[in-house]
Amino acid sequence: MKKGGLKEARPQLIAVENLSFSYDKRVLALDRASMSIPRGRKVVILGANGAGKSTLFLHLNGILRPKSGRVLVEGQEVEYSRSHLSELRKKVGIIFQDPDQQLFSVNVFQDISFGPMNLKYPRAEVKRRVEQAMEITRVADLQGRPTHQLSHGQKKRVAIAGVLAMDPEVIILDEPTASLEPCLVEEMMQLFETLHQAGKTLIMSTHDMDLAYGWADLCFVLNQGRVVAHGSPEEIFSDQPLLRQNNLQQPWVLKVREKLTAMGLLAASICPPRTEAQLFAAMNCIDSSGMKSNLSPELYLASNTTAKS
Numbered sequence: 056m057k058k059g060g061l062k063e064a065r066p067q068l069i070a071v072e073n074l075s076f077s078y079d080k081r082v083l084a085l086d087r088a089s090m091s092i093p094r095g096r097k098v099v100i101l102g103a104n105g106a107g108k109s110t111l112f113l114h115l116n117g118i119l120r121p122k123s124g125r126v127l128v129e130g131q132e133v134e135y136s137r138s139h140l141s142e143l144r145k146k147v148g149i150i151f152q153d154p155d156q157q158l159f160s161v162n163v164f165q166d167i168s169f170g171p172m173n174l175k176y177p178r179a180e181v182k183r184r185v186e187q188a189m190e191i192t193r194v195a196d197l198q199g200r201p202t203h204q205l206s207h208g209q210k211k212r213v214a215i216a217g218v219l220a221m222d223p224e225v226i227i228l229d230e231p232t233a234s235l236e237p238c239l240v241e242e243m244m245q246l247f248e249t250l251h252q253a254g255k256t257l258i259m260s261t262h263d264m265d266l267a268y269g270w271a272d273l274c275f276v277l278n279q280g281r282v283v284a285h286g287s288p289e290e291i292f293s294d295q296p297l298l299r300q301n302n303l304q305q306p307w308v309l310k311v312r313e314k315l316t317a318m319g320l321l322a323a324s325i326c327p328p329r330t331e332a333q334l335f336a337a338m339n340c341i342d343s344s345g346m347k348s349n350l351s352p353e354l355y356l357a358s359n360t361t362a363k364s
């Protein structure tokens with residue numbers, strides 16, 4: 056795990072250099088934040104409430120303008136003229152933390168079609184994009200509904216559909232799964248996986264540490280507007296002092312793995328599991344290596360139950 060941001064000689068897809076911003080001069084929402092994001096990665100930005108995650112995101116597609124420092128996309132510094140911003144937003148789409156900030160059209164279909172219409176795509180192409188986006192986010196049945204009447208979770212999915220209809224290369228997801236029911240979270244994560252497989256770069260903030268740990272391939276930690284650490288999920292989530300200092304919780308699979316290791320049931324050399332499935336697979340290894348007599352009946356039952364599921 057490395058302290059601070061990531062700086063490399065080669066231009067990255069997105070680079071943030073010494074970015075500072077304050078809304079009202081009293082609090083620095085971003086304080087010389089630096090980071091580099093390579094193309095095609097699944098990036099998670101971690102940090103306590105007020106750490107600066109949303110403020111950072113609003114800089115990545117030019118909604119906010121830095122007080123100092125700069126943002127570069129493909130090595131080009133972001134410019135804030137109308138035409139440059141329009142180009143930037145074709146490339147970098149953002150799903151706001153609060154969907155009420157994102158949805159403003161009368162109904163769902165109009166809202167999702169707003170972006171592609173604005174980009175002046177032919178009518179048939181707009182329709183194709185909107186229908187595809189509605190299908191993957193499962194909001195087609197809501198298309199005639201007034202946006203203000205939707206539930207929070209429905210609004211969130213419509214907001215995601217609106218960004219997908221623009222087909223940006225980089226998708227910023229500010230707490231995309233907050234307030235979604237569990238099976239929709241799973242569906243949403245599958246959707247993000249499909250987008251990742253299609254070559255998109257995804258940048259997400261979340262307070263769900265289990266989700267972040269299982270999903271990301273690169274993590275940044277923000278604290279009071281500063282990037283205080285970056286690294287792989289394994290590096291970040293095995294650093295207990297870092298987690299404590301930044302009010303981040305250890306994912307449950309790591310807690311269980313630690314407990315099993317302390318009990319002598321799992322070898323310390325076993326690669327840390329990232330997901331429930333990997334943890335249970337590790338537990339099944341113990342089982343088949345003849346150590347099952349060391350497992351309590353509950354644990355033994357658990358490992359066997361999950362092996363079947």
Ligand SMILES: Nc1ncnc2c1ncn2[C@@H]1O[C@H](COP(=O)(O)OP(=O)(O)OP(=O)(O)O)[C@@H](O)[C@H]1O
Binds near residue numbers: 104
């Ligand atoms: N519109 C605003 N006006 C004034 N201050 C703001 C505004 N939005 C955010 N801030 C302040 O900027 C700082 C960073 O806030 P930000 O919303 O970026 O944090 P965050 O990491 O996204 O938090 P959360 O996890 O709660 O979403 C905080 O101190 C916050 O109070």
Ligand SMILES: [Mg+2]
Binds near residue numbers: 108109229
């Ligand atoms: Mg936020």
